Amino acid sequence: MDSFIQAGIIGITLGAQYALLALGFTLIFGILGVINFAHGGFYVLGGYFAYAAVSDAGMPYPIAVLLAVIGTGVLGWLFEVLLVERCVDDHLATMMLTLGLYLVISNAMLIVFGPQSPHFTFPLSGTFRAGAVYVTAANLVVLAVCFVAIGALYILIYRTGLGRALRALADDRGVATAMGMRPRVLFPLAFGVATALAGLTGAIITPILSLSPNVGDPVLVSSFIVVILGGLGSIGGATVAAFIVGIIESYSSVYLGGSAGALVLFVIVLLLLVFRPFGLFGREIRRA
Amino acid sequence: MSKLKAIGVKIGVAASAFVVGIALPGNASAASCGLKIGAIGPLSGPAAEWGLAMVAAAEMAAAEANNKGGLQVGDQKCRVDVVSYDSKYSAEGAAAGANNLASQGIKFIFGPVGAPEMTGIKPVAMRNQILVFGDSYAKNAIGPQWPLVFHLGPGPNVWGPPIIEEAKRRWKIDTVSIIAPNDQGGTDIADVDQQDYEKQGVKVRLEYYQRGTTDFSPIITRVLSSHPDAVDTASSPPGDAGVIVKQLRQAGFQGPIGRLGGPGTDEIERIVGGIEILKNFYWYESTPTDDPNVRELSVLFTKETGKPVPQGTSFWQWVPEARLLLAAISKAGTITNPAKVAEALRTLPVQDPNLGQGLWTGKKFFGINQEISFPFGIGIIVDGKIQNVITHPAAEN
Numbered sequence: 300m301d302s303f304i305q306a307g308i309i310g311i312t313l314g315a316q317y318a319l320l321a322l323g324f325t326l327i328f329g330i331l332g333v334i335n336f337a338h339g340g341f342y343v344l345g346g347y348f349a350y351a352a353v354s355d356a357g358m359p360y361p362i363a364v365l366l367a368v369i370g371t372g373v374l375g376w377l378f379e380v381l382l383v384e385r386c387v388d389d390h391l392a393t394m395m396l397t398l399g400l401y402l403v404i405s406n407a408m409l410i411v412f413g414p415q416s417p418h419f420t421f422p423l424s425g426t427f428r429a430g431a432v433y434v435t436a437a438n439l440v441v442l443a444v445c446f447v448a449i450g451a452l453y454i455l456i457y458r459t460g461l462g463r464a465l466r467a468l469a470d471d472r473g474v475a476t477a478m479g480m481r482p483r484v485l486f487p488l489a490f491g492v493a494t495a496l497a498g499l500t501g502a503i504i505t506p507i508l509s510l511s512p513n514v515g516d517p518v519l520v521s522s523f524i525v526v527i528l529g530g531l532g533s534i535g536g537a538t539v540a541a542f543i544v545g546i547i548e549s550y551s552s553v554y555l556g557g558s559a560g561a562l563v564l565f566v567i568v569l570l571l572l573v574f575r576p577f578g579l580f581g582r583e584i585r586r587a
Numbered sequence: 588m589s590k591l592k593a594i595g596v597k598i599g600v601a602a603s604a605f606v607v608g609i610a611l612p613g614n615a616s617a618a619s620c621g622l623k624i625g626a627i628g629p630l631s632g633p634a635a636e637w638g639l640a641m642v643a644a645a646e647m648a649a650a651e652a653n654n655k656g657g658l659q660v661g662d663q664k665c666r667v668d669v670v671s672y673d674s675k676y677s678a679e680g681a682a683a684g685a686n687n688l689a690s691q692g693i694k695f696i697f698g699p700v701g702a703p704e705m706t707g708i709k710p711v712a713m714r715n716q717i718l719v720f721g722d723s724y725a726k727n728a729i730g731p732q733w734p735l736v737f738h739l740g741p742g743p744n745v746w747g748p749p750i751i752e753e754a755k756r757r758w759k760i761d762t763v764s765i766i767a768p769n770d771q772g773g774t775d776i777a778d779v780d781q782q783d784y785e786k787q788g789v790k791v792r793l794e795y796y797q798r799g800t801t802d803f804s805p806i807i808t809r810v811l812s813s814h815p816d817a818v819d820t821a822s823s824p825p826g827d828a829g830v831i832v833k834q835l836r837q838a839g840f841q842g843p844i845g846r847l848g849g850p851g852t853d854e855i856e857r858i859v860g861g862i863e864i865l866k867n868f869y870w871y872e873s874t875p876t877d878d879p880n881v882r883e884l885s886v887l888f889t890k891e892t893g894k895p896v897p898q899g900t901s902f903w904q905w906v907p908e909a910r911l912l913l914a915a916i917s918k919a920g921t922i923t924n925p926a927k928v929a930e931a932l933r934t935l936p937v938q939d940p941n942l943g944q945g946l947w948t949g950k951k952f953f954g955i956n957q958e959i960s961f962p963f964g965i966g967i968i969v970d971g972k973i974q975n976v977i978t979h980p981a982a983e984n
Contacts, residue, residue, distance in 0.1 A: 301812075302808060302809075302812045305808050306805065306808060309804045309805050309808060312804070313802060313804070313805075316802065405631075409631055414630060414631045414632070414635035414636075414639065415635055415636055415639075415826075415854055415857075415898060416633075416825075416826050416829060416854060416857060416858050417857065418857040418858075418860070420860040424860075426837055426838075426839070428839065431811075433837075433838060433839060435837050508801050508802055508830050509633075509801075509826055509829055509830050509858050511631075511632065511633065511635070511826060512631055513631050513632045513633075513675075514801065516799070517799045517800075517801050518801075520799075548805065549804070549805045550805075552805030552806055552809065553805045553808050553809045553812075554809075556794060556795065556806075556809065557766075557769070557794060557795055557796030557797060557800065557803075557805070557806045557809075558769040558795045558796065558797055560797075560805065561796075561797035561800075
């Protein structure tokens with residue numbers, strides 16, 4: 300019974316990590332229609348921003364996280380303005396561009412910080428226990444940040460004028476532009492918010508797991524699975540799918556083993572997509 | 588202004604060195620031929636520590652030769668250059684690297700370091716007649732069917748038993764869970780580790796994970812549900828092993844954690860957050876790292892190459908093999924005929940100024956005597972305090 304409860308807790312904490320990872324990814328697709336292969340790169344950048352701020356500049360960790368969010372947000376905004384904007388409607392070009400950016404980011408981190416994992420640990424080391432069931436303080440923080448980020452993004456997209464403008468652009472750019480929405484201003488803003496989310500995720504998750512220039516690879520895969528399952532472009536779908544993926548992964552790994560767990564996850568996602576080809580919240584693609 | 592002055596001085600020094608380098612007859616310009624050695628291994632990712640050590644060893648042997656005016660090959664002095672390639676610890680990466688080096692006409696490859704890479708590289712090496720001097724604990728790392736493939740150091744069937752014996756002497760270990768990746772780099776080693784433990788009466792439970800896993804919490808929960816006395820991270824790369832150890836301790840596991848699968852304790856300690864969290868830990872050191880002669884290699888590396896020594900301890904194991912490879916090329920008197928170099932290599936004695944006396948082995952396990960065995964070490968941490976590394980003499984495989 301303890302293992303069953305523990306698997307549930309782990310599933311929720313994994314789900315929170317995946318949700319944070321997938322939010323920015325799905326936001327960019329939902330608003331701009333761009334599949335951002337550089338998402339894992341901004342996650343890595345966020346981790347290194349926070350690490351450098353803590354270890355080199357001696358800043359407190361919360362300030363370091365804030366810097367990581369701002370830094371990755373600004374870089375994402377710049378990237379959109381300078382490069383993505385020029386070919387935003389060309390799917391193939393944006394894929395190549397973002398994939399190239401990911402390689403640039405990971406190689407830059409490799410050159411600057413070296414290939415090995417630095418000493419970067421979460422400042423809270425406590426673990427809450429009840430018998431054999433436990434949850435680390437760090438995972439609780441991730442969970443809290445995840446819910447705050449989801450809430451903030453939801454309010455931004457569905458409860459503000461800016462969000463309405465972004466959704467209008469996503470729905471019909473021609474009409475929205477005729478109504479006075481300016482994609483050249485709003486697209487970079489959306490891109491910056493999404494990359495800031497990736498940076499936030501990297502800054503809070505890499506000290507819990509590990510940080511190195513290549514940790515963005517599995518992040519991209521997880522984000523992809525989550526947003527495809529949730530329905531590309533749907534914020535609600537990505538959130539729900541993230542927790543489904545986390546829980547499936549946890550229970551299958553605990554009860555079937557690490558190898559079978561990964562396999563079961565892919566099989567279930569495949570089956571779900573057979574019956575719901577547009578993902579669980581596929582209809583939302585048109586709306587988000 | 589002072590910064591500008593400093594930059595000016597540096598440019599002046601560099602320019603002078605360049606002019607002197609051209610003018611002096613005895614240096615690199617003395618080399619009348621060029622020998623390129625390929626170095627393939629993981630230069631990024633969780634196993635990067637191992638790959639970087641391997642490349643550094645090749646660079647050091649090359650620098651040793653070049654600083655003497657080049658490697659004597661027949662009547663020529665050859666300048667040795669190392670061409671490295673990041674295989675990312677994968678079979679396809681290593682195969683791509685070998686093809687890349689083959690297209691450059693390179694006939695000697697140093698590395699790779701892992702079983703998946705070794706599997707990927709061998710067919711390409713055979714096809715292109717390339718001599719490979721790699722590391723891997725795979726059960727088929729070398730063999731009579733690959734006469735140009737040489738092997739660095741025996742696997743866990745040789746060094747596992749004394750390490751387990753030492754760990755059992757210090758801690759009560761009746762059951763152990765082994766955690767390893769679910770590819771050849773994990774399964775081959777975990778399987779041999781299992782036999783090593785079971786021969787000493789320890790019950791074993793194997794747990795495999797998908798390579799690329801970042802959060803090991805579910806696997807840790809599964810492992811701890813069987814209440815093992817010890818957990819062994821086997822050949823999990825140091826980056827993965829660090830997260831596994833951290834999450835084991837967070838989950839409340841108090842027992843000893845073993846590592847019968849390769850060095851990397853420094854990186855594990857960095858990820859975990861300190862030696863006090865490692866607490867009770869035992870592992871395979873590829874060399875007796877407390878030996879001053881072995882440690883001297885780090886000083887020599889900086890002296891020969893002018894670079895800081897790479898992190899980790901596996902660099903010390905690779906240097907004698909790199910020296911041996913160049914010695915064999917020199918003895919064979921050819922840089923284009925790997926078969927002749929392999930023939931020379933088999934006849935060279937295994938004797939290194941830093942690692943001491945070693946031996947050729949491998950016949951019993953692999954069916955071919957193309958493996959180098961040097962003395963190795965047993966690392967132990969007890970209650971967060973590191974103990975002296977125990978030296979074990981070179982052993983037959």
